[in-house]
Amino acid sequence: MTTTPLRLMAVHAHPDDESSKGAATTARYSAEGVEVLVVSCTGGERGSILNPSYGRDITDLDEMRQVRTVEMAEAAQALGVQHRWLGFVDSGLPEGDPLPPLPPGCFALVPLEEAAAPLVELVRDFRPHVITTYDPTGGYPHPDHIMTHRVAKEAFHAAGDSDRYRDRGQPWEPLKLYYNHDFSMNRIRSMHQAMLDAGLESPFGDWVESRAAREIPEREVTTRIACSDYFDARDGALRAHATQIDPDGFFFAIPRDLEIEMWPVEEYELAESRVATTTPEDDLFAGITGNEGLSA
Template identity: 60%
Template sequence: MHVHAHPDDESSKGAASTARYVAEGAQVHVVTCTGGERGSILNPKMDRPDILENITEVRRQEMERARDILGITQHWLGFVDSGWPDGDPKPPLPEGCFGLVDLEEATEALVRIVREVRPHVMTTYDERGGYPHPDHIRCHEVSVAAFAAAGDPERFPDAGEPWQPLKLYYHHSFNRPRMQALHDAMLQHGLESPWEERLRDWKPEPEWDARITTRVRCDRWFGVRDQALLAHATQIDPDGFWFAIPRELQAEVWPHEDFELVTSHLPDHPDATVGQVTEDDLFAGLLDHPDRTGGKI
C-alpha cells in the first residue's frame, strides 16, 4: 500500500517499482489523501478556464487513467487539498484542508482502509514530506500513525478487524546522489541537464542520503512510469523536466528506485543499517515468514 498526498504522486514517486511488482503478480493499492483540488496547472497546454472550473473532476479522471496504466487499485481518503502556501510570510492554510485535519480523524480513516485491504508493506513520505508541502507532511504523520495503530485492537475498534502490516518504508525518490549522477551523465554526453540550477543550491547532506536502505531495480518499467505521469496532464508538462533525461540514460545510470526501511515486524529480518543498502526488494524477508507471504504492497 502506497499512501500519497495527491493524485499524480503515485506516478512521480515509486511508479516504476509499482509497475514491476504488478507485473510480477503483486497486488498494489494506493491511498490518495486528497483530491488535488488546489493544485496549480503545471502544463501550459492545459491552463484553460474550462479545466480550472472543473479541476476536481479532471484530476479524478487523470487518476483513473494513471491507475489503469499502473494496474493498481485505489482509495480516496476523502480530504481536501491544502494548496501550496505562497508568500513571505506564508499565509495560513485554508480552513478544512488536509494539512489542518485532526490527526486522529485522518488516522482512523486510513486505519479503516489498511484493515480492509490488509497490505503486508506500506510506503509513505519521510518526515520532511519529501518536500515541505503541508499535505505531504500530514500524509507522513497519518501514515506512520496508521501503521502503528492498524494492528492494535484497542485503537479504533469500529474500524474493522486489526491487521498489522509488516514493513514500513519511506520514499527517497529525489535524493541528491541520484540527481548528481544523472546530471553528470547528461554533461558527459554533451547534453543540457535539467538539474544544474537545483544542484547548485542543494546543500549536500550525506547523513540524510545514507538513510537509503533499499534499491529496487525497475528500469524495465520506466516507460510505464512515464505513461502514468503523462496521464496527469494538468500536472505534467510533456516538454518539461520530467522527460529531459533520455530514458536509456536513466536506465544506465540509476536503474532503481530508492527507499528507506523504517520499521520491520519480521522477527528474522535483519535491521536496516544506516549507510548501507541491505535490500533490493520491498518484500525482502516476507516470502519466508511463517504467517504471511508476499503478494500485497
C-alpha cells in the first residue's frame, strides 16, 4: 500500500487571519512535506486600514479586495502554503449600541448550506486529513469568524456524506477537526507578565485588565505544536498584509527571543476525531497513518 502525503486545511475568515492564527504551524508542516491549503472565506473587503504607516486610505470595496488579494498571495508564499478563496463578501465588524444591521449579501447572512457548499467541494477536491478553524465564539465576536466556524464544521460533517451536496464532488471524510487558540487569555497573561518581568512595556495590558478579557472563557487545550523555528515565516506573512499589520505595532512588540523562551508553541483544541488519539498531543496528525481512504 502506498502512503499518500498528509494534508492539512486551515479555514479562515479573512486574509491576514491565516498569518495571526496558526501560521507557524502551517509553515512547519509545509516545510516537513505536508500538503497545506489555507482557505479564506471572504476577501476582507470591509477591513479598515489598520497600519498607520500604510500611507493612504481605501474606501472602495473592489479596490480593497484587489489589494488584499495581492497581500494574501505574498503571505501564502512566506508560509509555503497553497491558498484558495471561497468568494464571499466581508461582513465588516458592526459597532455601536444597538449594533447596526449587517450589509446585505455579506458572508454572515448567507444561508448555511449555500455558504458551506463551496467549502464542501474544496474539501472533497483537496481531501484533507485535518481541518483547523475557529471555536464556536469565533475567537472573538466578529460575525465572519462565527460564520467561518459554522461553515467549517458543516463541511467537516457533510463532505463524507454521499447523500449531501451531491453536485459538489466525490465524498471525502476528514479525520480531525481542531480549533485555533492563538489568542487565549492564558497565553496573553503569560506573555504580559514575561514582558513586565523583563522590564519591558507590554502590549497586552489593556486586554489583561479589561473586564471583557477576564470574562473570556478558557477553552480546553489538547494539542501544542512546537513551531518556534517558523516564527520568522509567520512574521513575514504578517508583514505581507500591509493594510492590516503595523510593522512597529502589536504583533511585533514581543522580542522574539522572549517569545521563543516563554511560548514556543501554537495551541489547539481537538474538537472532533474519527481516529483514536490520546491527549495531550504534540501533532495535529496524531493517530493518522496517511493510508486512510486508500484501497489495498
